[in-house]
Amino acid sequence: MIFSFLLIQFAQGIITECSGEVTQFSNQVSGFNCQNGYTSTINFPDSFSNIPKLIFYPSLFDFASVSSSQPTAKIDIVSVTLTDFQIKLTCPYQRINTYTLRWYAIDDQRLIVINEFNLNPIGAKSFTFQNPNIKKAILSILGIGYKASFDMGLSIADLTSTSVTVNYYSLNANFLFLGYQLILGTDEIITYIDQIQSTSVYTSPQYPVKSNSYFILGFSQLQQGQNNGVITLKATINQGASVVDYAISRWGSGIYARNTISSYWLKYTVDNPFLAMECFTVRISKLFEMNSDQKPAFQLEIFEINKIVNTIGSEYILLNESITLLNIHVYYKCPSNNKKVHSKLNKCNSCSGSNKIYNLNHYCHGSINTINIYAKFKAQSNYKELTLTTTSNGITIVQKLTNKIITQETILFVEFLDV
Known part of the structure; x- marks a missing residue:
């Protein structure tokens, strides 16, 4: 039966x-x-x-x-x-x-x-x-x-x-x-x-x-x-x-x-789905800043929309259709030498495994007290729905994609970890 x-x-x-x-x-x-x-x-x-x-x-x-x-x-x-x-x-x-x-x-x-x-x-x-x-x-x-x-x-x-x-x-x-x-x-x-x-x-x-x-x-x-x-x-x-x-x-x-x-x-069968933004360039800058005590513990900056976030919270952002290139800057101030910054950035929508993302680690030490991530993303010419989430331990940007089904794709994930 x-x-x-x-x-x-x-x-x-x-x-x-x-x-x-x-x-x-x-x-x-x-x-x-x-x-x-x-x-x-x-x-x-x-x-x-x-x-x-x-x-x-x-x-x-x-x-x-x-x-x-x-x-x-x-x-x-x-x-x-x-x-x-x-x-x-x-x-x-x-x-x-x-x-x-x-x-x-x-x-x-x-x-x-x-x-x-x-x-x-x-x-x-x-x-x-x-x-x-x-x-x-x-x-x-x-x-x-x-x-x-x-x-x-x-x-x-x-x-x-x-x-x-x-x-x-x-x-x-x-x-x-x-x-x-x-x-x-x-x-x-x-x-x-x-x-x-x-x-x-x-x-x-x-x-x-x-x-x-x-x-x-x-x-x-x-x-x-x-x-x-x-x-x-x-x-x-x-x-x-x-x-x-x-x-x-x-x-x-x-x-x-x-x-x-x-x-x-x-x-009823669509040929051109909406895709997540892809990071095609990422640059890391590690510095010792004399005035770091005057800066926030972390900061997210999106240049194209003049957006700066350096407090804990979550926010919905709608990017205009005309924005097809996005420059993002993540700043982290090292509180001690036993910290590292682990970052994942969406690199290739059609890839899998290690080829799909940039997976990076960068460490704080005595001669470095700030870590900066500069990422360039390319995007389709449509509206982009993003959710920016910041906690004391990291920064996440998630893109909502409405296709046959609705998915949430993480395009940037940065976490601040103990070594």
Whole structure:
């Protein structure tokens, strides 16, 4: 019995991405009734190592089933596990015939998905995040509710290294409910393709297929011009080996809702990860200073940002994208002859063992009372997140790297030891 269980566990694979379609929100499905909420469970083809990010876009709006003065569709993610997710549709006024959603699940920390499924009150909103290398933002309307003709839309008003602001507009008070996703990513994760304002049935040009990427759509604006009209829209993607296109059409007998739709590539295998800074030059200076009694016991100096630290503590530092060379100076005042300075500096990210770091030892003695380490580091042209930690026994600089997973890489470690 135990042996069989182990075989099953070892046979199970680990995935980092997958996609599919939620098709259970339809009157064609036995038992479907979304007035009080209808939940669908979607199984992944295998198991993730971490809880994945979920991205959705509507591939079919069909609100033409039951007469109602307030067509409304509310989407909620009930749960996400390593093997499945549950999504819930609520349509309190029984106006939904079919609501189909394309979904994408990706395990990557360079991707941030913000779910604003019930914006109340409806209006502009700002969000904060913790990845300074976020460069792109996509909006995707998922939940709507209205009582008559409307014209509404969303747009990105501002995107910084720490926050994003989403603007909302509406030409009247007929739009009653809004839910959306905000998808944020690095330059390599998200590639913008096009943004189209469509007033009638639309077929896009053909775009070259991008390897290891999903072709995704997102509605950011909708307009319905009749007081008793219902929305029936269908989004169809046609992807071949080398090209892809999409079509936005009317579904059934409803009216075509004018819309703005964005297309983009979402890359799930990244070629250029963020790397730790590498020390390419290190110089040691050992001196006898007559005025050492006037100096601190130790000091860390980063020249490019005019940063000096000579007290015990920990501090977060964000280095600008323009900084690709960093000069660091570590100063240590020998309190006695029975001390040494042991330092490790990250030298080669692609190396292992002794080739990966500079591993140095320098000793205090009678003719030397100060030890200075001068290190030059090269860095990528992105934001660098550093934590500087100083204790009475040493100095550490750790760089946070947000790739598929988040890692903490020590680029400089200096300790003051007894001999």
